[in-house]
Amino acid sequence: MTRFAYTLLFLLTCCLAPALSAEDYLYRDENDQGVTVIDYTVPPQFVHKGYEVLNRDGTVERVVDRALTEEEKANRSSDEYRRQAEKAEAERLREWDESLLLRYSSIEDIEAARDRALSELRIRISILRSNVRSLKQQVENNQSKAADIERSGGTVPVEIVAAIDTLQSEIVETERSIDERLNEVSVVEQGFERDMDRFELLLDKVELRKRYSRADQN
Numbered sequence: 001m002t003r004f005a006y007t008l009l010f011l012l013t014c015c016l017a018p019a020l021s022a023e024d025y026l027y028r029d030e031n032d033q034g035v036t037v038i039d040y041t042v043p044p045q046f047v048h049k050g051y052e053v054l055n056r057d058g059t060v061e062r063v064v065d066r067a068l069t070e071e072e073k074a075n076r077s078s079d080e081y082r083r084q085a086e087k088a089e090a091e092r093l094r095e096w097d098e099s100l101l102l103r104y105s106s107i108e109d110i111e112a113a114r115d116r117a118l119s120e121l122r123i124r125i126s127i128l129r130s131n132v133r134s135l136k137q138q139v140e141n142n143q144s145k146a147a148d149i150e151r152s153g154g155t156v157p158v159e160i161v162a163a164i165d166t167l168q169s170e171i172v173e174t175e176r177s178i179d180e181r182l183n184e185v186s187v188v189e190q191g192f193e194r195d196m197d198r199f200e201l202l203l204d205k206v207e208l209r210k211r212y213s214r215a216d217q218n
Contacts, residue, residue, distance in 0.1 A: 028052040114192035125181045132174050139167045
């Protein structure tokens, strides 16, 4: 059937059904053969293909889209995830930029802040290394005492053995702290490098806007 024939069929249907109230609607959908059908209901087996809701004048009141396939649902979910990720990244950059502009007025400011942070970390590392040397000296002292006792034929007191074990555990823990601080030095350096790169980008944008503004004024 042609589109004209469908329209004529619809108009005839309306004319032959004067008893319908103003609250009644007609539905236009396609059957399995792809034939457009106008009726007072949509067969359940065709609902997933989508349909149109028409008023008595033949005007489309509402369009119900067809059901999405599983692949389409997955794609839509992926698109939504990407949009959310892009929105979150834009917000992260906005907060980063605001923080940089509040804290610094030049690259030199960032370099000075980096140097202060690294200096504090290196002082902590120096203290921890000094602690390790002190602990190792205490271990050596206790081991020397134990050796003297054994050479004289005596039994090493439990307290000395326990003290050596405790000191060696403290050495291991302190050396672990040193490794953590050394790793933190690397992280801090990289963080400030990123801040400087981002700040330079912000300065370029500000300068570019100034140039455009001066050009517009001229």
